[in-house]
Amino acid sequence: MQKTVIIIAGPTASGKTALSVQMAQSFQTAVISADSRQCYREISIGTAKPSTEELAAVPHYFIDSHSIKEEVNAGIYEKLALQYAAEIFEKNEVAVMCGGTGLYIRAFAEGIDDMPPIAPGIRTHLNEQFARNGISWLQQQLQERDPGFYATAETQNPQRLIRALEVLNATGKSITTFRSATRSPRDFRIIKIGITPPKEILHQHIHHRVDHMIHAGLVEEVRSVLPYREHNALRTVGYQEIFSFLDGYISLDQAIDDIKTHTRQYAKRQLTWFRKDPAFQWFDGRQTDEIIAHVKQQLS
Template identity: 70%
Template sequence: MGKTVIIIAGPTAAGKTALAIRLASHFDTAVISADSRQCYKEISIGTAKPSLQELQTVPHYFIDSHSIKEEVNAGIYERLSLQYAAHIWQKRDVAIMCGGTGLYIKAFCEGFDNIPSAPAEIRQGINERYEKEGISWLQQEVREKDPAFYAIAEIHNPQRLIRALEVLYATGQSITTFRTANTAARDFNIIKIGVTVPKEQLHANIEQRVHAMIAAGLVEEVRSVLPYRNHNALQTVGYTEIFDYLDGKTTLEEAIALIIIHTRQYAKRQLTWFRKDPAMQWFSPDDTTEILNKLSIITR
């Protein structure tokens, strides 16, 4: 069948990891994570990393590969993931990629465009307004002026919103236009499997997962990375809410409720992103046999 990557994508808490491990076991291959936070060694609970047993079942790449002190982005991920796939192909024809970071998957499949940098005065102006008016101003500004990016953005991540505004103010164009300008040629097959469950089930899964994270020690994990709280990877759901709790801005119960709400919103944006991809074939995470039958037809 030649070199092939089977991509398992979809919203958080939909069952991607378990399916990826079943498929990797079937093909006797490895999994490349496509999650922008699971690469950091210091944060495991809030990123819903595969369990130790799952990591021991099949080899994984891009899990615990970096320190929170390092900055990882889509451009770096493109380079690393292509290296991981090439390493897997030395022994196997099939590699599995699994995750919910749409931009990372896009970078792997199509390449990552060099997004222009903004003049220092533009960046400074945005940061000054953010410091004065907070994240709600960032969210409103992006929603009004770059709705295409807002629809798929991590809207609770100020760094992402600031970057989008920098590009918009500097070029007059949405940051999304620079992400789709050039598609790199790939010399391997890509099969995209979308995984989701009914909305009610997804919401129940998210709520259950958040409570399990708290029970597993999420508050202690967030406290341990307080010195790095301004790092991009920590400006995300599950961490910003606990930072506010540790700052005394909310109660723990309020923080937990906000994590559940924000995770549901994030899952909705992930679905919006992946459903725009016509190559994505959608399944329930339990449809392993059906997926394997489909793959056998495609790869025959």
């Protein structure tokens, strides 16, 4: 049998983790996380890491592998994940990858272009401008200075906009010039599984998960990483809203409502990203037996 990576992707709170553990158990193999935040040891509640039981059930890679003091990006992830897969393939024909960070999955499956180095001062300046003037400032800057990129960009995603401006300020060139779109060949097969429950059920899962995070101590977790608030991993849903609460701008109830709203919006963006890739076969995440049977059929 050809070496194969089964990729399980989909929006947040769709049931990817539970399915990936069952899939890995079925093939007696390991899971490689494709989540850009679960690799950081200091943040567990707001990143919805696999539970202690799930981590014990099968080996996991790229969970608690880094400190928030380090910066991990898609280029670093590509190299790491290929190493993890090679390690798993020494003992097994199949590896499972699970996550919702589309850029990381694309980097692993297709390769990613080397981005130019960015001086730290550039990012700090842009983050300050974003904090002061909001997302509309980022949108306006890119619309004026890089209309080609802006036409196809995720214009509601501040991280993407800041990244594009960083490259523009550092090199004078559009981020699109560094995307050669040449796919790196992989010497293993990839099976892509997309999962999402019906929209109203996904929204219920999201709301339940946010309430659970608050009860589990999300506010204390966010407080503990305040010194690193400029880190990309913390400029995300669940952390930004609690920072606003801790800064005294909004109440805790408002922060919780905002996290739910922003998580629903994020889930929608994730679905849009993954649905652009025709290689994904889509299922309701609760159809575990059907999904595993489908994969086994693909492998035989």
